[in-house]
Amino acid sequence: MTKPVPTLETDRLILRVPAAEDFEAWAAFYADQEAMRHIGGVQPRASAWRSMAVMAGAWMIRGYSMFSVIEKASGRWIGRLGPWMPEGWPGAEVGWALVRDAWGKGYATEGATAAIDWAFETQGWSEVIHTIEPANANSQAVARRLGSRILRQATLPAPFFTELDVWGQSREEWQARRR
Numbered sequence: 200m201t202k203p204v205p206t207l208e209t210d211r212l213i214l215r216v217p218a219a220e221d222f223e224a225w226a227a228f229y230a231d232q233e234a235m236r237h238i239g240g241v242q243p244r245a246s247a248w249r250s251m252a253v254m255a256g257a258w259m260i261r262g263y264s265m266f267s268v269i270e271k272a273s274g275r276w277i278g279r280l281g282p283w284m285p286e287g288w289p290g291a292e293v294g295w296a297l298v299r300d301a302w303g304k305g306y307a308t309e310g311a312t313a314a315i316d317w318a319f320e321t322q323g324w325s326e327v328i329h330t331i332e333p334a335n336a337n338s339q340a341v342a343r344r345l346g347s348r349i350l351r352q353a354t355l356p357a358p359f360f361t362e363l364d365v366w367g368q369s370r371e372e373w374q375a376r377r378r
Contacts, residue, residue, distance in 0.1 A: 204258050205321075207266065207313045214266035214281065214310055217255045221267045224276035224298070225251045234299050237335040239359065254279060263322055268297065268310055277301040281314040282322065287356030289365050290328040293318060295341065307341045315345070316377070319370050328367035330355065342366040346376045 207214040217225070228234055229247035242250070257264035266281040278297035284290070293314045295307040315327050329347055331338045342348075347366040355361045368376075 205317065207317055208271075209309045209313050211271050212306060212310050212313075213269040213271060214313060215269065216258050217251050217265070217267045217279070221276045222248065222251060225267075225279075228278065228296075228298050231299060234296070237332045237338065238296050239361075253285075257283075257285070263318065265294065266310075266314065268301075268306065270301070270306075277306065280307065280310045282318045285356075289330060289351075289353035289355070290326060290367065291318070291322070291324045292328045292330055294329060295338070302337065307338075308344045311341065311345055315373060319373060324370060326367055326369050327373065328365050330363050331366055332361065332363050339364075339366070346372065 204216050206216075226244045226247040229242040229244075229250065232241050235241050254265045261284070263282040265279040265283055267276055268278040268280050269275065270277045278295065278301060280295040280297070281293060283292045283294050293311050295311050297307055318324055318327060327347075328350065329338065329342045329345075330353065331342060345368075347368050349364050350367050351365045353363060353365045355363065
């Protein structure tokens with residue numbers, strides 16, 4: 200039996216399971232060199248499709264995965280964000296990746312806050328991490344705003360093999376900060 204799939208709302212965002220209507224925006228995002236620079240590089244449409252399908256399928260297998268991020272004001276897809284822990288991952292992650300014109304608006308922090316709250320409340324995690332390349336200053340800034348710090352270094356599993364910093368915090372640290 201599968202768990203109910205949530206839709207989370209913040210002041211400006213709707214976080215929901217990826218859906219077929221997200222694909223064109225998802226594929227355009229995967230084709231954007233700057234947006235993809237720190238998350239694997241530009242990918243062809245077929246890879247974008249597989250990525251979206253993996254995220255949607257993980258909801259069925261794990262009971263959580265990245266959400267599609269919908270901007271309330273426009274109704275458009277602006278990225279993917281949320282809990283993520285595929286096989287071999289260095290921990291229970293809440294990650295984010297947004298289209299470039301959504302950068303600098305606080306959306307990553309707003310959405311990640313809702314996703315971390317949800318993950319701690321429903322998944323029983325004791326820690327949340329964010330895997331961030333050392334050169335990715337924008338994501339480091341989001342992690343800092345979330346109250347995270349560098350915990351350790353890790354190498355992502357195949358096919359990535361990327362060395363990166365693992366930022367994060369414990370459930371207790373998160374809850375103390377949220378009070």
